[in-house]
Amino acid sequence: MDGTRRRFLEGGVGALAAASAGCLDSLGGGAPSVGGDENGGGAATASFFTLADFSRNVAGEALSVENAVPMGQHGHGWEPQSDITVEIVDREAFVHLGIEGFQRWADEVVREIEQNHDDVTLIPAAEGVDLTEYGQRDEGGHDSHDSESEEEHGHAEEHDHDHGEGNYDPHFWVDPVRSQQAVETIRDGLVGADGENADTYEENAAAYLTQLDDLHGRFEEELTGREHDTVVVAGHDSYGYLAERYGFDIHTPQGVSPDTEASPTEIAQTVDLVEREGIEVILYDHFEGDTLARTIVEEADTAMDVAALSPAESITREWTEEGLDYVGQMEEINLPSLRAALGAET
Template identity: 45%
Template sequence: MRQTRRRFLGATGVAMGAVTGCLGSAATDSTSGGASSDGSKTAQASFFVVSDFATRVAEGAAAVENLVPFGQHGHGWEPGPEIQRDVLGSDALVYVGEGFQPWADNVVRNVREDGADVAVIEAWEDVDLLEATDDRDHESESGDDHESDGDGHESDGDGHSEMDPHFWLDPDRAKQSVETIADGLASVDPDDESAYAENADAFADRLTTLDETFETRLDGRTRDAVLVAGHNSFRYLGRRYDFRVEALSGLAPDSTPSPKDITRAQGVIDRHDVEYVLAPVFESDRAATQLVEETDATGVLPLTPVPSLTEEWTEEGWGYVDVMENVNLPSLAKALGAE
């Protein structure tokens, strides 16, 4: 389903109270404070990936800051009044989309209701999103696996409903988001429209190269499925590169696997001859380790939907593309027997 509503809307003041969320506030991983000291345009972002995309698009033309504290997912988080001041003092707010982060939805709502002069850019606009079905492996009476494909809409309790939001794990879909961000920034800074367009084109080329690298590296794989011992955020990778993703839990990053989930995962390992269990970087690896200890799987490999950066990745100067190339691709190649 393609998201189509335009989000480059202006508004004029933001309520200064805190917005609803789950985690305590903390300092962000970039210098925050709204307006740029040199008079250039500024944009705030509500999630690491869209912050990274916007930074690439805005290079040399505008400053982009990530509102979410270092190491946090940004799904559930309680921002203090300083976050709203930062948004109020900026020219644009880039967020994933309505329903992904409740606190960001509240900020957007306040911006619009109060008429703040802040453009709201919805990063998943015009992206073809997958339905939020439960694609976890189910064994039929005949022993065959089947995938739920369209009817099982679910809400995971953190704002995700009906559509799977993790589109950025497909580099081709990510390019549409980059274009949307470029258009949004140009709408508030027409003098630098050509810079945004050129930067977006250059980054889109990098995403095309990333896509081709995945295609080449995963070609000739000997397995057709991977098991992720965490939440179900990797379906776009599976769709793009034609392999099955079996996840231990649903879309919510804080989902806790049940004993039934563990038993089902053990069956997945047996039926798909899984050698390596994939463990999402920002989630506990306890279940992955347990599965390796109790089955014929031999090891645990990292995988990430890139909700943030580790300290090591930050020191390396990595962004979304670097993490995809240096973390996700090697793990998938090994897990799928493409090496």
């Protein structure tokens, strides 16, 4: 485990490049499916990795679950090169986020199923999840930009709509507690789609919910006794729900949009912050790279290091081999990095 942690804390996007090089146009590119189809049972499609992982843990061997998004690709950034609706409607269920605009291709598939395929069960995983509006996290969570920063970016409102309906942050799955609600929704949907295996789905879901609750307990325990309550994420801020749950603040010179770049003023403000707060580790999104993080380290007068976070929205081939599913990414990548960034090392 120490070797695995060291590789991810040191970063390196080579695995991502290798995993992304052969993007798949067909389903199942995100990780191998389990159960179901090959064993004579049914099959379902999930609209990106996290939902596929949740669904597989509920389905077990009773139902095959395919991830529509190729390995190494983000759920919200990928678009199919051909119509995948034909493959999706040939399965018993479609697990999607249920937040309009997050995956526009998935929205189109949902509309097609609603109009013409009432034999396919739609499972909106975000249904019932307590979502937070961007800029509304007063205690813990995203550290909102001032008016000058928003003016410099100029894309905040547009990006919010690209991510989902209205101004709600869709990335709830980085919070293990909110994820439990999604798992319950998936469980109920699969039971409705395949009542013959209801007991299996109920039992599997109960076991996985216990795993998620244990994960929550680890974050609570290991992020206490920290030296400060602010982390710097040098990149797209997908981690607001995680910060909100565990009571720390996120500062990012880039803001919520992955399509904007940090200005020199924002970088300078961030350097002032890390020097003032004594922050020793700058975080970055593994899928975006560490260039901005290392720029901040180079500009600061204090000794600092960088560490990777995962948005838990995708998976690479290397992570698959390491067994870093959703829980694995949260435990082996995000928790150690946050401990280091908050000065909560045990």
